[in-house]
C-alpha cells in the first residue's frame with residue numbers, strides 16, 4: 743500500500759513545507775517513486791521545487807474540473823512528481839462548506855493514481871480548515887513538524903484532537919507517524935527543555951533525528967531546489983536524509 747503522509751501543524755512557519763519537500767526529495771533520492779501534493783494555497787511547495795502552478799492544479803482536481811492525471815507534473819527531479827497549487831485553492835474552504843462527504847474528495851482522487859507511487863507526501867496549510875481535514879482523511883499517517891518554543895505542545899494537542907476526530911469518524915487508518923523537531927538549536931536552553939518535554943509526553947513518537955536551524959535550508963526554496971539538490975553536504979540535508987531513513991525503518 744502507498745504510504746500517504748500529511749505534514750501538518752496549524753501553527754505557521756514551523757517547517758511543514760521544508761519537511762514535505764525535503765522528505766519527498768530524500769525518498770526520491772533513494773529511488774522511491776514519490777508524489778508531492780501541495781495542499782496549501784500559499785503554493786510554497788510548488789514554488790520551492792521551482793514551479794508555478796497553472797490550471798489545472800489541485801483546486802481543479804478537488805472541485806472535479808480536471809482529472810488528477812492532467813494536473814500532476816514531473817518535478818524535473820528523478821522519481822519525484824508534483825501536484826501543484828496556487829491561491830485559487832483557497833476556494834475549497836468556501837465551496838466545500840455544506841457539501842456532502844467533502845472530506846473524502848482528496849482521498850478518492852489520490853486513490854486513482856496511488857499505485858504509481860511508493861510514497862505520497864501532502865504539504866498542509868497552517869490551519870485546521872477543510873484543506874487540512876482533506877489531507878488527514880486521505881492520509882495513512884500524519885507527521886507533525888514542531889519548533890522547540892513555548893506553547894508548541896498546546897498547538898500539538900489541538901492538532902491531535904482533530905486527528906482523533908478524523909480517526910474515529912472518517913479515517914480509522916490514520917496514524918501519528920511522528921513528531922519532528924525542527925529549527926533545533928541545542929545551544930538554547932529553551933530548545934533542550936521543550937525537547938525533553940515533548941519526548942516525555944510522546945514516547946516513541948518523536949523522531950530521533952532533529953532538524954537543526956540551517957541557513958542552507960532557508961536558501962534552497964529561492965533557488966527552486968530541495969536541500970538535497972541545493973547542498974547535499976549541508977547539515978539540513980544530512981538531517982532530512984536521516985529522517986527519511988528513520989521513516990523507512992519505521993514503516994517496515
Ligand code: ATP
Nearest residue numbers: 754755756757758759760868925954955956959960
Ligand atoms: P507555513 O505555515 O507558512 O506553511 P511552514 O510550516 O510550511 O510555514 P516553512 O515554510 O517550511 O514552514 O518554513 C518557514 C521558514 O523557515 C521558511 O523561510 C523556511 O525556508 C525556513 N526554515 C524552515 N526550516 C528551517 C531550518 N531548519 N533552518 C532554517 N530555516 C528554516
Ligand code: MG
Nearest residue numbers: 758759782786
Ligand atoms: Mg508551508
